[in-house]
Amino acid sequence: xxxxxxxxxxxxxxxxxxxxxxxxxxxxxxxxxxxxxxxxxxxxxxxxxxxxxxxxxxxxxxxxxxxxxxxxxxxxxxxxxxxxxxxxxxxxxxxxxxxxxxxxxxxxxxxxxxxxxxxxxxxxxxxxxxxxxxxxxxxxxxxxxxxxxxxxxxxxxxxxxxxxxxxxxxxxxxxxxxxxxxxxxxxxxxxxxxxxxxxxxxxx
Amino acid sequence: xxxxxxxxxxxxxxxxxxxxxxxxxxxxxxxxxxxxxxxxxxxxxxxxxxxxxxxxxxxxxxxxxxxxxxxxxxxxxxxxxxxxxxxxxxxxxxxxxxxxxxxxxxxxxxxxxxxxxxxxxxxxxxxxxxxxxxxxxxxxxxxxxxxxxxxxxxxxxxxxxxxxxxxxxxxxxxxxxxxxxxxxxxxxxxxxxxxxxxxxxxxxxxxxxxxxxxxxxxxxxxxxxxxxxxxxxxxxxxxxxxxxxxxxxxxxxxxxxxxxxxxxxxxxxxxxxxxxxxxxxxxxxxxxxxxxxxxxxxxxxxxxxxxxxxxxxxxxxxxxxxxxxxxxxxxxxxxxxxxxxxxxxxxxxxxxxxxxxxxxxxxxxxxxxxxxxxxxxxxxxxxxxxxxxxxxxxxxxxxxxxxxxxxxxxxxxxxxxxxxxxxxxxxxxxxxxxxxxxxxxxxxxxxxxxxxxxxxxxxxxxxxxxxxxxxxxxxxxxxxxxxxxxxxxxxxxxxxxxxxxxxxxxxxxxxxxxxxxxxxxxxxxxxxxxxxxxxxxxxxxxxxxxxxxxxxxx
Numbered sequence: 001x002x003x004x005x006x007x008x009x010x011x012x013x014x015x016x017x018x019x020x021x022x023x024x025x026x027x028x029x030x031x032x033x034x035x036x037x038x039x040x041x042x043x044x045x046x047x048x049x050x051x052x053x054x055x056x057x058x059x060x061x062x063x064x065x066x067x068x069x070x071x072x073x074x075x076x077x078x079x080x081x082x083x084x085x086x087x088x089x090x091x092x093x094x095x096x097x098x099x100x101x102x103x104x105x106x107x108x109x110x111x112x113x114x115x116x117x118x119x120x121x122x123x124x125x126x127x128x129x130x131x132x133x134x135x136x137x138x139x140x141x142x143x144x145x146x147x148x149x150x151x152x153x154x155x156x157x158x159x160x161x162x163x164x165x166x167x168x169x170x171x172x173x174x175x176x177x178x179x180x181x182x183x184x185x186x187x188x189x190x191x192x193x194x195x196x197x198x199x200x201x202x203x204x
Numbered sequence: 205x206x207x208x209x210x211x212x213x214x215x216x217x218x219x220x221x222x223x224x225x226x227x228x229x230x231x232x233x234x235x236x237x238x239x240x241x242x243x244x245x246x247x248x249x250x251x252x253x254x255x256x257x258x259x260x261x262x263x264x265x266x267x268x269x270x271x272x273x274x275x276x277x278x279x280x281x282x283x284x285x286x287x288x289x290x291x292x293x294x295x296x297x298x299x300x301x302x303x304x305x306x307x308x309x310x311x312x313x314x315x316x317x318x319x320x321x322x323x324x325x326x327x328x329x330x331x332x333x334x335x336x337x338x339x340x341x342x343x344x345x346x347x348x349x350x351x352x353x354x355x356x357x358x359x360x361x362x363x364x365x366x367x368x369x370x371x372x373x374x375x376x377x378x379x380x381x382x383x384x385x386x387x388x389x390x391x392x393x394x395x396x397x398x399x400x401x402x403x404x405x406x407x408x409x410x411x412x413x414x415x416x417x418x419x420x421x422x423x424x425x426x427x428x429x430x431x432x433x434x435x436x437x438x439x440x441x442x443x444x445x446x447x448x449x450x451x452x453x454x455x456x457x458x459x460x461x462x463x464x465x466x467x468x469x470x471x472x473x474x475x476x477x478x479x480x481x482x483x484x485x486x487x488x489x490x491x492x493x494x495x496x497x498x499x500x501x502x503x504x505x506x507x508x509x510x511x512x513x514x515x516x517x518x519x520x521x522x523x524x525x526x527x528x529x530x531x532x533x534x535x536x537x538x539x540x541x542x543x544x545x546x547x548x549x550x551x552x553x554x555x556x557x558x559x560x561x562x563x564x565x566x567x568x569x570x571x572x573x574x575x576x577x578x579x580x581x582x583x584x585x586x587x588x589x590x591x592x593x594x595x596x597x598x599x600x601x602x603x604x605x606x607x608x609x610x611x612x613x614x615x616x617x618x619x620x621x622x623x624x625x626x627x628x629x630x631x632x633x634x635x636x637x638x639x640x641x642x643x644x645x646x647x648x649x650x651x652x653x654x655x656x657x658x659x660x661x662x663x664x665x666x667x668x669x670x671x672x673x674x675x676x677x678x679x680x681x682x683x684x685x686x687x688x689x690x691x692x693x694x695x696x697x698x699x700x701x702x703x704x705x706x707x708x709x710x711x712x713x714x715x716x717x718x719x720x721x722x723x724x725x726x727x728x729x730x731x732x733x734x735x736x737x738x739x740x741x742x743x744x745x746x747x748x749x750x751x752x753x754x755x756x757x758x
Contacts, residue, residue, distance in 0.1 A: 060739035061732055064700040065711055069732050072724035144619030148704050150404070150420045155622055160419035163383075166370055168633045175626050183617030 005170065008161045009177055016154035016181070018090070023140040025094045027132065030101025030139075035121050037102065038109035042119045055103045064145055066096035071149060089151040097142045104135050130197045137189040141182060154178060241512045242480075246473045250311065253466065267335050267459060268466040277313045279304045280320040280334035284408040285430070287491040288340050288359075291319075299491050300338045303358060306483060310474050322389040323723065326350050329460055335467060340427075342453040344391065344528035351458035354471040355522040356479055356505065358457065359429075359488075360497040363392040364449035366416075366431055367423040373447040376401065380637055381628070381706035385412045385421035386719055391528045392450045394563055396425065397716035400639050402706040405719055416444070429493050452497075453526040472516050480505035530561040555723035558730070564717045571713025575699060578647060578709055579742065582695040585651020586658060590688055593659025595677055598666045615656035621701050623649040628705040639707075646702035653698065654691040661687035685753055689746035696742040700735070710734055 041048040070092040073080060080087065087095070108128050113119045147156035158178045162171045253268045261273035271277050281300055283291040289300040296317050308315040318334050325339045329351055336354075342361075343353045365373065365384070373379060376399040385404045386393045397403060404421050406412045409430040416424045417439075424431070428449065435444055457475075459468040478484045485498040504510050510521035533539070539559045546554040558568040593615075596608025615623070627649035631641050666680035681688060703712030714731045718724045 057736055057740075060697070060736045060743065062697040062700050062735050062739070064698075065728075065732055065735050068700075068711065068715070069728040072718070072728040141617070141619045144621055145701075147621060148701075150415060150418070152418070155619060156420075159625070162629075163419045163422045164368075168629070171629055172626075172633075175622065175629065179614060179618045179622055179626065182619060182622070183614045186617035187613060 003161065003164065003170075005173065008158075008174055011161070012154050012157050012174075012178055012181065015152055015157040016185075018146075018151065018153040019140055019143045022090060022094050022097070022143040022146070022153070023136055026097045026101050026139040026143075027136045029094070029098040030105045030135070031125075031132070033098070034102040034105030035109060035124070037106040038113065038124075039119050039121065041106065041110050042113045055106070058099050059103055061099070063096040063100060063142055064148070066099060067092045067145060067149060070095055089146055089149040092149060093143055093146040093151060096145075097139050100142070101135055101139055105132060108132075126200075130193050130200065133189070133193050133196065137186060140185070140189075144182070154181065242473050242477055245513045246310075246470065246477070249466065249470050249473070253470075266463040266466055268464075268470060271311070271313055271335055271467060275313050276316045277304070277308050277311065277336065278316045278318060278334045280325055280328055280337040280339050281317050282321070282325070282339040283319055284410050285340050286410070287433070287493060288429070299359075299487050299493065300340070302487060303478075303484070304338050306478065306487075307471065307474050310477070311470065322387075326458075329458060332460065332463075335459065335464070336471065337458040340455060341458055342391075343456040343523075343525045344453060345525045346391070346528045346530065347458075348525055350461075352461045352464055352468050353456040353458050353525070354468055354475060355456060355516070356472070356475050356501060357454035357523055358475060358478075358484060359455040359493075360452050360523070361427040361429045361455065362449045362452040363390065363425055364428045364431060365396075365423060365425045365447045366435060366444050367447060369443055369445045371422075371447075373423070375448060379423060380639065381632070381642055382423055383421045383706075384423040384425055385415045386425045387412055388719055388724065389721070390425075391720050392425070393716070393719035394530075395450060397567065397708075397719060398563075400642075400706050400708055402704065402712070403716055403719045405715065405724075432494060433492065451526060454523045473513075476505050476510075476516060480511055482506075530563050533559060533562055533565045536560055555721070555726045557721035557723065558714065558717050558727065564720070567708070567713045567716050568710075571708055571710040574643065574707065574713075575709040575738065578643070578650075578699045578702060578707075579696050579738065581644070581647035582650045582654075582699060583692050583742070585647045586654040586692055586695045587688075589651045589655020590658040590662055590681065590691070591677055593655055594662035594666065594680055597659065597663035598670075598677075598680070612656045612660050615652050616660065618653065620650060620653045620698050621704060623653050624701045624705055627652075642705055642707050643702070646705060646707050650695050650698045650701065654695040657694075658684070658688045658691040661691075682753055685750055689750055692746050693739060693742050696739050697735075 037051060041051055070087050071089070073087060105128065108131055109121070109124050112124055112127060116123075143151075143153060144155040146153050147159050150156065152160070155178055158174050161174055165171050165174070249268075250272070253272045256262075256269045257265065257273040261270065265273060281296060281304070282289045283296065285298075287298050289296060289298040291297070296319075301317065304315045304317065318328070320328050320334070320337070320339050325337055325341065326347070328334055329337050337351065338358075341347070341351075341353075343355075343357060347353075365376075365379070367373060376396050379396065379401045380399055381402065383402045383404055384396055385406055386396070387409055388405050388407060393403060404415065406415055409426050412424055412426055413430075413434055415421050416434075428446070431446070434440060435446065457471055459465075459471070475484075479498075479501040482502050485495060485502045488495050488498045504521060505515070509515065510518065515521040536559075539556055543554045543556065546552060558564045593608060593612050596604055597612060599605045599608060618626075624646050627645040628642055631645040635641050661684040662677070662680040665683035666675045666677070669675040669679065669683060699709055700711035702709055703715065706712070708716065711731055714727045718727045721727065
């Protein structure tokens with residue numbers, strides 16, 4: 001089969017929009033649910049006592065397994081609870097990674113609430129921003145797990161291209177490109193975080 | 205003399221013609237009687253059934269009486285299995301819906317279709333929600349205990365493996381570590397799973413074809429009837445080919461064991477008539493499915509040996525089920541008791557396929573062993589790469605430091621799944637395909653990923669402490685032990701990624717078991733619980749070492 005490496009690289013970069021799209025959803029869910037849970041945990045000792053072990057258990061569940069579990073839920077043809085609704089690959093990735101982002105943001109916010117002795121969510125939004133941005137990038141990397149369930153994101157697109165290749169050199173080139181692409185994205189993100197941290201340090 | 209010879213010769217010719225005519229008449233006479241045999245038996249059974257319900261429908265009526273009484277034959281059918289049965293604008297189309305209509309008209313009742321899935325078709329029949337299943341149901345020895353199959357069968361197919369034309373695959377052992385798309389519930393999947401093939405499960409054949417089109421899988425396995433039109437399409441002709449197949453499985457209609465005996469007998473006669481008259485062959489031809497089985501059956505049932513009521517009992521005329529018997533586990537009775545207790549207590553039908561058959565149980569045990577070795581291997585690899593990266597990043601030599609930093613940045617920025625696939629590709633290119641090598645390459649990849657993060661943390665600790673003087677790597681590891689343990693735990697969480705390259709750890713093993721089972725939820729619940737327990741164990745061990753190290757440092 002004939003293929004154009006440049007076209008494949010282009011397709012990988014374009015399809016990475018799905019990774020960003022999923023990562024944004026994960027972090028938004030994390031912010032909303034994690035923030036709410038943080039307020040509950042800070043104000044109620046009972047809720048805190050209940051949620052702490054639940055979070056510990058959830059933290060130990062590998063996102064990869066959670067993703068497969070979600071995909072297996074519901075009847076094959078009748079959907080979840082016979083509603084016709086099916087969890088697709090993208091949703092499975094978003095939900096499985098949201099568990100991580102929710103717990104991370106909730107823990108971070110509760111710690112800051114205790115430090116400041118007040119439960120001001122708006123203030124936490126800006127204070128947590130660099131850490132949440134780091135979490136966002138980790139989630140961006142984690143969304144590549146979607147390739148295992150057929151989500152056409154950057155790694156998934158690369159794997160499909162690799163599946164149709166016969167030359168090992170080309171396969172290595174394509175996977176190497178994805179590795180460099182993700183690593184470069186991380187470096188840009190780190191640089192961005194350091195700028196924000198410096199700005200925030202300057203304003204305090 | 206010559207005239208008398210000619211007369212004598214024509215007499216003999218005439219005599220032979222008469223003889224042939226007589227033989228033909230004698231030979232044809234029993235055949236006609238046998239023709240009548242099937243039709244007569246059918247009408248006799250139907251008349252008796254009608255007589256049973258002449259005074260109303262008794263509540264304890266059997267399936268045949270119920271069908272004749274209500275005037276409806278409730279048929280369980282599938283969708284998404286073109287050309288056998290598929291839905292178009294909400295209407296069921298294909299060979300099976302048309303066959304159901306033909307059967308209905310022969311019995312003199314209307315057909316009421318009910319959509320079933322591979323997972324629920326047999327329970328729906330068992331619950332009496334349908335009278336008969338006509339839903340691409342393969343007749344296997346293991347299903348014989350769950351339903352009564354109508355014979356003669358209406359079709360037969362075999363599972364075939366397809367893939368790119370440029371690859372040469374002559375058996376399942378050559379697919380080790382490769383990705384093969386399969387549909388759930390197909391019992392031949394276990395033949396691939398036993399060869400460490402990575403199975404990607406899809407719900408329906410249409411999804412499998414879509415996954416092949418999207419190149420999610422390089423290879424696919426399904427019934428030849430489904431894949432044949434796909435291979436002959438303009439899009440894939442010459443690009444995808446059939447490599448090898450497994451033994452054929454006859455497809456049969458099925459009735460309930462408890463009250464379907466008479467209905468089964470009626471349907472058997474109808475099927476024999478439809479084969480004999482070539483109705484099924486015509487139907488197959490209309491929908492362009494491979495006709496070899498249907499042609500064979502037509503020849504068989506129109507011949508002298510089978511075209512009779514006795515033919516329905518003869519092993520020469522009807523096929524047996526495909527042998528899919530798998531030996532149960534030694535503790536199967538206990539498993540059944542637990543399932544029974546759960547159902548009686550909660551009403552929930554628990555499914556534990558991994559403990560029911562020996563094959564599935566062995567897959568699970570193998571998965572547990574491999575997961576355990578991966579936990580240890582990944583932890584060791586993480587520690588090794590932590591030390592290596594920390595040493596490189598804090599090296600005094602500028603070149604070593606630069607290379608170390610670049611490698612750490614690259615590893616930290618790569619999704620772990622990509623690293624696992626990359627390491628596997630490199631290993632399989634340099635070394636021959638081997639399951640142990642895949643295992644080791646996965647350990648190395650997970651170790652590199654987590655070791656990069658932990659190594660960076662150790663290097664930071666060394667940098668901070670070195671203000672007061674030269675600091676050893678060991679002291680750096682001790683100082684950054686909380687970060688190191690966090691990434692040791694993370695390495696255990698990353699183990700399921702190895703399943704993507706065909707390492708049958710627990711996620712892979714349960715995925716393989718799910719491929720031959722009809723229930724996936726309970727399997728994944730178990731998987732989730734197992735991994736949570738496993739990671740908790742790693743956390744506890746890491747906590748113990750953390751405590752010990754802190755005490756030593758103090």
